[in-house]
Amino acid sequence: MTDTRFDVLCIGNAIVDVIANADDAFLEFQGLDKGSMRLIDEAEAVRLYGLMGPGREVSGGSAGNTAAGLAALGVKTGFIGQVADDQLGKIYKHDIESQGIEFLVPARSDVGATARCLILVTPDAQRTMNTFLGAAQLLETSGIDMDAVKGAAITYLEGYLWDPAAPRAAMEAAIEAAHAAGRRIAFTLSDSFCVSRHKGDFLRLIDEKKIDILFANQAEIEEMAGIANFDEAVAHFAGRVPTLVVTRSEHGAVAVRGDERASVPAEPIEQLVDTTGAGDLFAAGFLAGEAKGLGLEASLKLGAIAAAEVIQHYGARPEKDLKALAGDLIA
Template sequence: MTERRLDVLCIGNAIVDVISDTTDAFLEKEGLTKGSMRLIDAEEAERLYSHMGRAREISGGSAANTAAGIAAFGARAGFIGQVAPDQLGQFYRHDLTAAGVEFTTPEANFGVPTARSMVLVTPDGHRTMNTFLGAAQHLPPTALDEQQIASAAILYLEGYLWDPEVPRNAMVRAIEVAHAAGRKVAFTLSDTFCVDRHRDGFTQLIDGGHIDILFANEAEILAMGGVPHLDTAIGAIKDKVETLVVTRSEHGAVATQRGDRAHVPAQPIDKLVDTTGAGDLFAAGFLTGQAKGLSLEQSLTLGAIAAAEVIQHYGARPEADLKALAGAVLA
């Protein structure tokens, strides 16, 4: 077996997040549904950006947020994603690397710029995402570093990247390489719209035994299970994967693993500011725990700690010391 060098290697959309405060009135004026995520083209990206208020930029994308969270816990994280040879691409690489994440995927010129997502945050903490995928959706199998994949204890994939055919092929190849090396494969359903669009593909992955650890929030697992009750949805899927993790916002999270079941409550917070990245950081905590051999409940607790930290400020990067917050759980 290839020597283990990384704890978790994440594959996903390399997207620069452009985060701005907004109001419900602005969303209504723009015809946007609060809390939704939509894909837009380059023209709409420029138009919306010109209408937004002051914003700040950060290297983002679901899997990259998870990788940054894993690094913040002190674990060894890597990321595979596609950026263009432009200013945002250079910013993205520098910002993610500065967060402690190994990011060595070469930039590539596909005639489109680096992806960006305009994240509009309302006073109640909910975010509305408007995403131009740009170069991110062109990640080819040839961009994969198969030695890097084989060296990671866990390969983590985001459902958002399943949409375009080219990166889907890259993800399938990455799964093959990881399993051939005896590694675990984790997958997040990402969003109910991903489930609605790709239920057949996701079902094939799950039923085919290609996924070891499956992440979903409550709405996603209900959509995937095709049933209206949480326990029924969990029951329909839990025996098809080694580990199933379902996050439930303020109600905490539940997980099953080889017949065991664990639940943890949400961690207390002072104030909800921005839910951006809550699921991504929960995955970071859980995967860190699993990579370090912690129990199901301990891994869930790390996830809850990371999610609680990130929703108390803007953006999907932890600002407090996650290792300190984890305390004895990581000791």
């Protein structure tokens, strides 16, 4: 199939992020594990929001952040995620479409409130996420535009969305539709929390050859492999997925495709402010390279550039011109 509607179609949680500063004492008093993500109900979301300091509301969600990075790099991008017919849902849809991303799921009035993530950023720039999934967890198979999936060169799925049953079934259906159309599936493990909950399913997807590009960070790939050694964990999965991409924060990233292996260092930054979205934007850069037919090293470089931009300000969406930062890589 040569008719491509999207270079990358992203499917994930449609979440509005509320970001506020906090100190370690606040996290300890609330019993929060710094740097982690936990799922909370609406009552806990209201309670914690009332205790947070002044916050900044920005549209987020892992795959949504990746879509924003892709669009900023000039890649034809679509997004699928469920919002409610409420104020936050309207904000989310506007933010997505204002970036040139096609938003493919109608808002619903029967799914409660639009999802939000309460993000506490400590002085060391670590982010602790408290996520109320709301409407996002009710994305159903009927909400997936399968023609869009079949028309996307790559469909990108986030592990965060694997927890609820309905979106999990929807993503499985999208995988089948994409592969039946000769397209590729990219999948991010998202968080060690997701790996610990769904390791069996993720391994099944790998063993059934349903993932063509797998994204992970060091903690996630080691958790998946059950090996507390980076190189050994990478080697454990390198031959099991066509393309493996693993990030290592300030130590850069590696990618393995068959007999080819590439690595890049992290991009230099002036100040580390907020690590929220670093992995999402890295994935955006790498997938932009894939969409443009660049090699592994150049795609990793694009990922490192995009990740470096987003960690130097609050929020998980790029603020500077990513195409300008990428320079000749995507000229």
